[in-house]
Amino acid sequence: MDKKILSEFIDAAGNGNVLYDEKDLFPYKRGSIDRIEEMPEIAIKIFDEKSISKIMKIAHKYRIPVIARGGGSSPTGAVVPEKKGIVLDMRPLNAISVNIRDGYVEAYAGATLEEVNNESRKYGFFFPPDPSSVSISTVGGAINENSGGMRCARYGVVKDWILKIDVVLSSGDETSFGESIYKNRGGFNFVDLICGSEGTLCIVKKAYLKIMPLPEKITRIAGFFNTIEESANAIFSIRKNGLNPLILEYADYYGIKAANEIKKWNYPEAHGGMVLVDTDYGENYLSKIQNVLEENNAFKIFIPGNEEEYNNIFEIRRIAFAAPGLLFKGFIDGDIVVPLSKLTDAIEGINQVRIKNNVYIATCGHAGDGNLHPQIGGNPDNISEWENVKKSVREINDLAVRLGGSISGEHGIGKIKEDDFIRQLKYKNQIKTLEFMKSVKKIFDPENILNPGNFALGGNYD
Amino acid sequence: MIDGLLSELEKESTKCISCGFCDSVCPTYKTSGYDMTKTSRGRAQIGYNLFKELKSGEISMDISDTFYSCLDCHVCVQVCPTGVDSGKISDLAKNIISSTKKYEKPEVKAIVKNIMKYKKPLIIRNESYSWYDGFEPEKCDTLLYTGLMYQLMPYTENLEQLRKKMGKKSFYAMISIAEKIPVITKFLKPDHSSVERANKTLKNIIYILKMSNVPFDLLKSNEPYPGTLLYEYGYIREFKEYIKYVYNILKKYHSIITIDPHTYNLLKYEYPKYIPDFNLNVIYYLDMVDKNMLYKSDEHFAFHDPCHFQGEFKYNNARKIIENMGNVSYPDRNGNRTYCCGGPDELLFPSLSRNVSRERYKQLKNISGNIVTSCPICLYSLSRNGDIVDIADVIQMHLKN
Numbered sequence: 001m002d003k004k005i006l007s008e009f010i011d012a013a014g015n016g017n018v019l020y021d022e023k024d025l026f027p028y029k030r031g032s033i034d035r036i037e038e039m040p041e042i043a044i045k046i047f048d049e050k051s052i053s054k055i056m057k058i059a060h061k062y063r064i065p066v067i068a069r070g071g072g073s074s075p076t077g078a079v080v081p082e083k084k085g086i087v088l089d090m091r092p093l094n095a096i097s098v099n100i101r102d103g104y105v106e107a108y109a110g111a112t113l114e115e116v117n118n119e120s121r122k123y124g125f126f127f128p129p130d131p132s133s134v135s136i137s138t139v140g141g142a143i144n145e146n147s148g149g150m151r152c153a154r155y156g157v158v159k160d161w162i163l164k165i166d167v168v169l170s171s172g173d174e175t176s177f178g179e180s181i182y183k184n185r186g187g188f189n190f191v192d193l194i195c196g197s198e199g200t201l202c203i204v205k206k207a208y209l210k211i212m213p214l215p216e217k218i219t220r221i222a223g224f225f226n227t228i229e230e231s232a233n234a235i236f237s238i239r240k241n242g243l244n245p246l247i248l249e250y251a252d253y254y255g256i257k258a259a260n261e262i263k264k265w266n267y268p269e270a271h272g273g274m275v276l277v278d279t280d281y282g283e284n285y286l287s288k289i290q291n292v293l294e295e296n297n298a299f300k301i302f303i304p305g306n307e308e309e310y311n312n313i314f315e316i317r318r319i320a321f322a323a324p325g326l327l328f329k330g331f332i333d334g335d336i337v338v339p340l341s342k343l344t345d346a347i348e349g350i351n352q353v354r355i356k357n358n359v360y361i362a363t364c365g366h367a368g369d370g371n372l373h374p375q376i377g378g379n380p381d382n383i384s385e386w387e388n389v390k391k392s393v394r395e396i397n398d399l400a401v402r403l404g405g406s407i408s409g410e411h412g413i414g415k416i417k418e419d420d421f422i423r424q425l426k427y428k429n430q431i432k433t434l435e436f437m438k439s440v441k442k443i444f445d446p447e448n449i450l451n452p453g454n455f456a457l458g459g460n461y462d
Numbered sequence: 463m464i465d466g467l468l469s470e471l472e473k474e475s476t477k478c479i480s481c482g483f484c485d486s487v488c489p490t491y492k493t494s495g496y497d498m499t500k501t502s503r504g505r506a507q508i509g510y511n512l513f514k515e516l517k518s519g520e521i522s523m524d525i526s527d528t529f530y531s532c533l534d535c536h537v538c539v540q541v542c543p544t545g546v547d548s549g550k551i552s553d554l555a556k557n558i559i560s561s562t563k564k565y566e567k568p569e570v571k572a573i574v575k576n577i578m579k580y581k582k583p584l585i586i587r588n589e590s591y592s593w594y595d596g597f598e599p600e601k602c603d604t605l606l607y608t609g610l611m612y613q614l615m616p617y618t619e620n621l622e623q624l625r626k627k628m629g630k631k632s633f634y635a636m637i638s639i640a641e642k643i644p645v646i647t648k649f650l651k652p653d654h655s656s657v658e659r660a661n662k663t664l665k666n667i668i669y670i671l672k673m674s675n676v677p678f679d680l681l682k683s684n685e686p687y688p689g690t691l692l693y694e695y696g697y698i699r700e701f702k703e704y705i706k707y708v709y710n711i712l713k714k715y716h717s718i719i720t721i722d723p724h725t726y727n728l729l730k731y732e733y734p735k736y737i738p739d740f741n742l743n744v745i746y747y748l749d750m751v752d753k754n755m756l757y758k759s760d761e762h763f764a765f766h767d768p769c770h771f772q773g774e775f776k777y778n779n780a781r782k783i784i785e786n787m788g789n790v791s792y793p794d795r796n797g798n799r800t801y802c803c804g805g806p807d808e809l810l811f812p813s814l815s816r817n818v819s820r821e822r823y824k825q826l827k828n829i830s831g832n833i834v835t836s837c838p839i840c841l842y843s844l845s846r847n848g849d850i851v852d853i854a855d856v857i858q859m860h861l862k863n
Contacts (some may be wrong), residue, residue: 114486136486373646
């Protein structure tokens with residue numbers, strides 16, 4: 001970067017907060033899972049909220065790309081500075097204040113959702129959306145990715161819990177969208193627009209998050225099944241019987257096997273996978289869930305007897321998400337979502353792709369809301385093997401679309417799913433969506449400096 | 463040798479999917495001002511790059527701070543969904559740095575030279591050996607081996623004062639002299655009150671063992687350092703050479719009683735890997751304490767689990783003993799997810815070490831003002847923030863007679 005411009009950034013952000021040595025920039029090259037990477041020209045650690053506007057004014061003046069990064073856990077390349085430029089490390093900007101009287105938490109973009117929950121818990125409250133990466137997922141990241149997670153079937157996704165956001169626009173001007181009140185019909189719903197915009201429209205600086213009283217005692221149960229049909233039927237039956245668990249999760253054979261291997265456990269490596277359920281309606285409700293699991297031929301029911309078992313059984317599901325990482329140099333994250341009635345077809349369809357392409361797929365997911373993560377492993381250095389992985393990803397994404405679903409439930413499009421996203425829009429005759437997206441992008445970011453080359457919005461307007 | 467290290471580094475670091483879960487538990491992330499090169503994800507990613515670079519050429523960046531700042535608590539592996547141990551990656555990288563001689567740290571080199579030459583990281587003064595005054599050891603086949611950890615900690619206190627007084631530049635000039643003439647470390651004075659405190663704890667350990675009717679011998683001022691820092695700084699070639707000397711002294715005994723987690727783990731689990739005919743019964747002194755001698759008071763303790771008792775080689779008896787003496791609470795970060803005291807960074811990254819230590823002390827203090835631990839490094843590191851007691855001192859106060 002030009003020395004004069006660099007010194008302007010140093011003036012704006014404070015000495016020591018602007019990183020330009022190769023060693024210091026190295027960790028900002030990539031996000032999670034996908035191995036696409038690019039080194040930014042500089043990274044700026046944001047400790048002072050006022051510095052964001054100053055930085056954006058300079059970036060805008062010189063048309064330098066800017067990516068805001070929180071926990072950096074996006075698996076779609078959304079935080080990769082493909083066009084170089086600046087990474088804003090928002091993690092240090094993480095103050096939280098709980099407002100019980102008005103029922104919200106005021107949190108800066110760099111606070112993790114775990115930190116938000118830790119603060120809220122002191123008052124008996126919690127922030128319901130629960131991405132599995134809650135310990136690293138930041139408020140800014142969760143908003144920009146409109147994260148989901150385990151409790152979505154009951155509580156919805158992140159956007160359903162955002163009252164107001166304070167943002168910095170690409171010009172460096174500051175504004176807010178929404179109000180810190182529970183209802184608001186003042187104008188278009190810009191909060192929902194920013195949620196899931198993957199850092200392409202503005203920099204989220206602070207958010208006002210709706211919170212709820214903590215649930216009563218949570219009870220946990222897991223069922224292990226011999227066949228995929230049985231587990232899929234169990235998931236479907238829980239819904240059909242009108243049961244509304246706190247979480248309803250699924251991990252397949254490969255996920256359970258990975259957890260056993262890493263943790264040296266002996267949970268049943270069930271070919272039909274594991275269905276994990278949390279409820280907060282008491283013991284009777286747990287019995288009802290147990291009945292459904294048994295009626296659908298669960299060969300093993302597991303009710304944790306102590307805290308360690310309670311955590312371990314949950315850990316299986318968490319580890320399942322990264323199962324291919326244990327065996328392969330690379331893997332591509334799947335994030336399909338289908339109508340609940342098509343969940344069985346989706347799981348079966350994924351199995352067919354596995355058999356047809358002879359590829360490793362570990363599937364887990366939020367069965368309660370139809371969101372599955374088929375994770376496909378392979379070696380990126382082996383061209384034919386990696387092509388087979390990519391082909392399988394494509395086929396599974398197309399399967400989701402054909403079943404009436406979408407290629408992404410919660411991880412977004414980023415830089416690796418743009419083609420599949422465009423194909424989805426075409427298949428559904430919704431290509432107008434992309435045209436409108438590009439128009440909106442131009443209004444917010446006419447110079448195209450905010451996360452350019454992301455979300456199928458194109459790299460340049462020139 | 464480097465090929466074997468590289469293959470291990472590749473195996474461990476390629477598993478990292480860069481999800482960042484480990485950052486949420488790494489004690490050096492937040493406390494380093496969110497320095498991405500001083501966190502477990504950074505270590506895994508930079509470790510993978512180190513492997514790639516060395517496979518095809520040379521190391522291009524000075525990455526020593528990344529790996530030397532790792533506290534070796536290994537909590538990262540507890541939360542990693544693919545089982546990556548960034549602590550292991552740091553250990554391998556340090557071993558590679560020492561083997562390739564590129565980007566070695568001058569302070570570390572000075573310490574290594576001292577250990578190889580004087581069998582101690584620095585010259586220990588007489589006042590640190592007064593704890594056994596008046597005690598007559600028994601000539602028997604059991605040795606009480608202190609590993610010099612309690613004795614050495616008071617010197618680090620003054621090393622930091624010296625660093626502050628001299629300024630960074632002069633301090634490093636002195637270090638480079640120490641590297642060439644290690645004996646100059648004899649001019650480093652220990653912090654007097656810390657020496658008194660260490661002597662008191664060591665006396666208490668002797669007393670507790672005596673009360674438990676355990677006969678033991680002592681090497682007094684002839685006791686060699688076990689080589690802990692050679693191992694922890696990745697100087698494995700030197701470590702292998704050095705421990706032959708130590709083992710030759712120790713092998714005259716049948717059983718070795720150790721009194722700190724670092725020496726215990728080193729002798730019990732690492733020495734046998736490098737000494738083919740290793741045949742010592744390594745004991746931790748708390749295992750010799752007769753629990754019937756202790757009475758339970760109504761005191762409320764906050765117990766800090768030392769990392770070295772909670773990782774791969776779990777040791778639970780310290781917890782059992784403290785639970786025998788009062789009501790014990792543990793902070794949220796406990797057991798195999800304990801939060802390091804920051805001590806291992808004291809020599810190389812004093813400010814980071816103190817930030818970690820402050821954070822941990824706060825967590826403990828929130829539970830009880832009566833904080834106890836069972837490791838000299840934890841004890842000294844945490845004591846910078848306020849009161850903390852060694853478990854030996856608590857035992858001495860809870861003997862029935």
